[in-house]
Amino acid sequence: MSTIFDEIKDAIVDGDEDLAVELAERVIAEKVDPVQAVQLGFIGGIEEVGKAWTNGEAFLPDVMMAADAMKAGMDVLEEVLAAGEGEGGYEDKGKIVLGTVEGDIHDIGKNIVGALLTSAGFKVYDIGIDQKAEDFVAKADEVGAKIIAASALLTTTMKSQKTLVEYLNDNNLRDKYKIIIGGGPTSAKWGEDIGADGWAETADEAVELCKQLLA
Numbered sequence: 001m002s003t004i005f006d007e008i009k010d011a012i013v014d015g016d017e018d019l020a021v022e023l024a025e026r027v028i029a030e031k032v033d034p035v036q037a038v039q040l041g042f043i044g045g046i047e048e049v050g051k052a053w054t055n056g057e058a059f060l061p062d063v064m065m066a067a068d069a070m071k072a073g074m075d076v077l078e079e080v081l082a083a084g085e086g087e088g089g090y091e092d093k094g095k096i097v098l099g100t101v102e103g104d105i106h107d108i109g110k111n112i113v114g115a116l117l118t119s120a121g122f123k124v125y126d127i128g129i130d131q132k133a134e135d136f137v138a139k140a141d142e143v144g145a146k147i148i149a150a151s152a153l154l155t156t157t158m159k160s161q162k163t164l165v166e167y168l169n170d171n172n173l174r175d176k177y178k179i180i181i182g183g184g185p186t187s188a189k190w191g192e193d194i195g196a197d198g199w200a201e202t203a204d205e206a207v208e209l210c211k212q213l214l215a
Contacts, residue, residue, distance in 0.1 A: 004032055005040035008073065012045025015065025020073035027077060034080045043121065046070050050119040060112055067118040093121040094214040095145040099131040101160035106153035109183065113149065113203045120207045133160070133167035140177055147210055152183040161186070162194040169195075178213045182206060 004023060011019040020042075027037045049066040052058035098114050100107055107129050114124045127139050136148050152158045161181045168174040178197040181190070191199030197213060200206035 004030075005037060005044070008037060008041025009045040009048070011073070012042060012066050012069050013048055015062060015069050017065075017069045017072045020069040021076055024073040024076035028080060034077050038074070038077065038081070042070050042073055046119045046121070050116075053116075053119065060115070063119055064111065064115040067115040070118060071124075093123075094147065094210065095123045095125065095143055096147045096149055096210060097125045097127060097136055097140045097143070097145045098149045098151075099127040099136055099139075100129040100151045100153070101157055101164065102130055102132045103160055104152055104154055104157035105129045106151070106183075109153065109203070110151045113151070113182065113200075113206045116203045116207050117210060120211070122210060133164040136164060137167065137171075137173065137177075145177070147178045147180060147213060149180045149182070149206065149210075152181070152186060155185045158183070158185055158190065161190075161196070165195045180206065180209055180213070 004026060008020065008023045008027075011023055023041070024037070026032070027034055046066055049058055049063055053060075053063050096117060098110060098117070100110050110126070110129075114126045117124050123143075125139055125143050125145065127135060136150065139145070140148050148164070150161050150164050152161050165174070165179055168177065168179070174195075179195075180198040180200060181194075181196045182200045186199060188199045198209045200209050
């Protein structure tokens, strides 16, 4: 017999955001263990999509829809999880603040990275496009993130990635966060030159980089 955990898992696999929210609300209303709902439902579903992506059986839109559905449902459960309800504790694999740097309004690559990071079990806080260095840091401080991921899609906005690293140095915060960068015109050498902790050329590489930095 299907349980609510199976229903949640299927909703994530199907990328059904509305159903994910509805089921999360049922978890609270029916006093279902929220930790199990996360582990057996939301994470189970996103892991299945992630494996399908790795095996070439799912496409990026599938991953992004699943990630959006997971985020919507998890947002509903956030308060009860924070209150420590349920058996055991729920821990994500790490918190990451993600955004496109100041002066740049491109977001497709960023969105793909965010979706794959979510599917890998990270808690991603996407602050959007055209973000100043202080915006990245303020969000990372607010949520307790360990990694700040900054994207730049223009040669003219790459300097904002350097500005982010300099901002951390100037405010004695450099040791508090790992900084990773990416985007079309960037490179491993650029990352080294500005003092970033890592550079990823593709979304898949960004996931592996984050796993290494938080290992």
